[in-house]
Amino acid sequence: MHFEFNIEGGNFSKAGTASSQLKKILKQLNVDPKVIKRVVVALYEAEVNVVAHAYTGQIFIDIDTNKIEIKLVDEGPGIPNIELAMQQGYSTASPAVREMGFGAGMGLPNIKNNTDELHVASEVGKGTTVKMAIFLIS
Amino acid sequence: MKIKEVVNLLNAKIVSGEYLLDTEAEFVFASDLMSDVLTIEKDNLMLITGLANLQTIRTSEMSDINKIIFVRKKKATDEMIQLAVENDIILIECDYSMFKTAGILYQSGLKPVY
Incomplete structure (x- = not known):
């Protein structure tokens, strides 16, 4: 199954x-609730990142019996140092983003x-592409 | 502890999910930072927060949190209530500070996440 969504920056x-x-969708497919939570928390974090930092973005989701693959492609300022961005506590978020309860570098x-x-x-x-996968069968 | 007891203890007002007043609460987390809330793995959690915006409800939806107490006299907007209703999330408004709210609930036997 394939799904696509658009994200509006800001x-x-x-x-x-x-x-x-x-x-x-995952609830309808009877996916394990623990897996659903991991998937939607990861996607939500990524979605918030696009809204917070980019101008526009697209989400591509592929679900099969073994795994859920998600790709987020955005047009935005990009990340100069990915290693630094992956560190807990590092953030370049604006005060507006922090007011929404995010931007803590997490x-x-x-x-x-x-x-x-x-x-x-x-x-x-140019922008950032985030690809993630969660396996349905361990 | 039932939600209706929580509401009584806090002298609070329930603004969404009145039909869930007999639901049990067990674990509670208090934070204004949604990034922190998203790291909690416990299900059926109650959240105490002073952050009242749409992302508080969205974060709760993703984290399987079905009970939110807004402290420091923060109010839920119509849009927040609508989203909470769609997701069967109980919204409670409380005039107490976060510290006082957490203290009362901890003393009454509700458990911390860690």
């Missing part, structure tokens, strides 16, 4: 709508904790 009122949709580390595979690629001035 629009916090819509942040999380794709994660919410995916949660409903997003990418939490995505890593909740996924089985995570790849982040970025080009400064």
Whole structure:
């Protein structure tokens, strides 16, 4: 099964709508609730990152019997130092993002904790691609 | 402890999920930082927060939190209540500080996550 969603940079009122949709889909597919939580927390963190930092983005989700693969592609400023961005506590978030309860430098580390595979690629001035996978069968 | 007892103890007001007043609460986490809330693995959690915006409800939806207490006189907007109703999330508004709210509930037997 394949699903696609768009993300609007800066629009916090819509942040999380794709994660919410995916949660409903996974519930209908009778996926283990613990797996659902890991998937939607990881996607929600990534979605918030796009809203917080990028201008626009797209989410591509593929679900099969073995795993759930998610790719987020954004157009934005990119990440100059991915290693630094993966460190807990490092953040470049704006005060507006912090007012929403985010921007503590915990997003990418939490995505890593909740996924089985995570790849982040970025080009400064162009954008960032985040690929993640969660296995349904251990 | 039942939600209706929580509401009484805190002299609070329930603004969403009145039909869930007999639901049991067991574990509680208090934070204004949604990034912290998203790291908690415990299910059926109650959240105490002073952060009242749409992302508080979204974060709770993703984290399987079905009870939120807004402290420091923070109020839920109509949009927040609508999203909470869609997700069967109980919203409680309380005039007490986060410290006082957490103290009362801890003393009454509700458990911390860690």
